[in-house]
Amino acid sequence: MPIFSYLAIPRSGAKESLCAELSALEYCRVIPAENHEVVVLVTEAPDETSEEALQGKLKKLQGLQSLSLAFGYDEKLGRK
């Protein structure tokens, strides 16, 4: 049951539309910054297959400039 959080940086002027795009995706929660062009994204896919599908969708988002991972939790801890 993977849980990840990211800092999502929108393309210039696309913060609102990025928030809308992210909120429309399953397993995504969005926390936009009030005073910066930055969005915190928390994902909680139920299993690895859904996680992979979600990753694919995130990569295709129009309004997204970059996504950097901030936190990851996976039941399968300890992979080296």
Added chain:
Amino acid sequence: MKLDRRRFILSAAAGSAVATAGALFPGISFADWPKITGNSGVVSWQKAPCRFCGTGCGVLVGVVEGRAVAVKGDPNCSVNKGLCCMKGYHSVQALYGADRLTKAKIRKNGEMVEVPIAEALDLVAAKLKETRDKHGKNSVAIYGSGQWTIPDGYVASKLFKGCLGTNNVEANARLCMSSAVTGFMTTFGIDEPMGCYEDIDNANVFITWGNNMAEMHPVLFSRMLANRKRRTNVKIIDFATRTTRTSAAADKSILFKPQTDLAVANAICHEIIANDWVNWNFVGEHVSFHKGKTNIGYGTEDNFAFTDQDEAIGFEDYKKFLADYSPEKVEKISGVSAKDIKYMAALYGDPALKVTSFWCMGMNQHTRGTWINNLVYNIHLLVGKISTPGNSPFSLTGQPSACGTVREVGTLTHALPHGTVTDEHDRKMAAEIWGVPVENIDPKPTYHTVEMFRALDRGEIKFMWIQVTNPMVTLPNLKRYRNGAKKEGHFLVVSDVYPTPTTDVADVILPAAMWIEKEGLYGNSERRTQHFGQIVNPPGEAMSDTWQIIEVARRLGFEKQFPWSPENYIEKIWEEYRRFHAGPKHEMASYQVLSERSGVQWPFVNGKETRWRFNPKYDPACTNGKAFDFYGKKDNRAWIWARPYEPAAESPDSDYPFWLNTGRVIEHWHTGTMTRRIPVLHNAMPSSYVELNPEDAADLGVVNGEKVKIISRRGEVTIPAQINGRGVPPRGMVFVPFFDESYLINEVTLDAFCPISKQPDYKKCAVRLEKA
């Protein structure tokens, strides 16, 4: 996963991202954050210091059903005020790697086989005794770490120095901060910074001397950035040999050629004097001038010995010495323009500006490490910018207890918990507190770290116990020392939490309890002692390093010196140890106080922490009635040293035309044995690389990701190229992080060291490159 626990982890995930954003964008706010972070109510939170760097952030560890599941910054800890970096947030995951060592192993007929830990400890004690009886007291050694807790280091020193009578006690902090110690001792006569992290909230100018704080001390760097954002008159100057994330965030980045920081520091002093920016009152009252030996060598030969000799000089002699270091002359040596040297001198010289200088490995891992520490102090002393809020020459440490365990407990060959083995008074004090005859404590230091591993290679040391460190990745000129460790006739004991290249060469592996699986204390960069309780149970038969040593000591017949019980041994050890530091210069807080607070700064006198030493407004040890009291030196003054520029031990030439520089990255702690087992950190930085200047890469015909062979006179490594990544070296230099045991860059580095501190220089040797 239970619903509550899931909600809890969601909140940790959101908190981590919000904190990361806070570090990158000071002042950022998220109104919706609290909606996702409601407390689940099933989590218990307990305080601890983070174990992943010398900053010493306070963390709160969240435990669910006996398992540490999350971390948040401790808002009560003044170090980080609730913030952490990515290593801190993910730190608890390092406890749960799939290949944790949970059972002891011993080598039988060439194979490592699991045995009960008691049997392994029996063998360790028997071999130690047999070796000592047969080959003498200096044939046995212990090598520890700045990640040892204070009790770990204390019992190691007590057993080896006090009971077994050998000064063969060293720690990996020799490789990271011994130049800082000798810098303090030669300039101030007493170790550890006079300032504290509150300097960051008071300084107008920060100058980072070869110190990539954005990656290595990210929480302190964020505090600097937040101050720059909040206050209008704050500047950050990055003075370095390569361009890094710190340079990118700085107001000005100034690059110098490796080793020439010595010349530039002298040029800054030249300029301060030439412009009459000297604080004459301060210098007249509180400073004396000295010079030492020159052409002091590099220690690359076995049994190298050096003793410095100081000679008092006058201000005019010092001024004459600086005549060789005009900004124009130094521009030619250093590649730093005279204009930039004058700019830095003007910042230090402006009486209206408070200046804090930060440094860490760039200045310490340096064949003239003691000297460059002295020279930066010279600058601050000439202008009197020291020991007041915001005016601070600040030597940072890399490891969580390099200060607490190695410097304060004295787990180095020459040191004792108070003072040195060479001093009769200090030996008597140790013998009395330890309950051993004073004759037990040998007045002669033996081997510093590099020489200790040379002695292992030469066969003089036949038994070595290694705890909490991974020298088979970190020693410079590694091939020699690995081959030495593998030789017949040695007995190596390694206590660790995961298999490493060092456990690979062990005869006995002892599974260690890690961090919050045991009670302990660390000491951070700003003289802060930090207690933590046991929060979760260690796996299998894993045992604290302290208790492993106690078990062996008792098997050797030292029950009287190690009488404690498992229930309260840490408290008892702490209360015994702090007797060494009684008095206003180094008084430590009681166990009771430490266990209640998120760290306490020493000297802790009459219930009060000391923020700035040598300043009577803050420091109760000042007694001379003047504005400052540099009580470490007999003349009650801080010493300005005339130290020249001397070249590196090995510089690029026509055969080996590149500098090799090595270091760390933000994601990984040291050799990566813990952080590479944390999925997020491992995925963010899965393997090491060589940073190349884009023009050098083009000349070589390599693009990002292609392999490059790095060859020195000692070894070679083939490693993927990174071009225009997070760091960019100048032409003629490459940089390689050392966290990845698949690319042993220390097979390439040189085991030259500062003759005074004996700390090796991992930042400079000569290599050539080939496209692989």
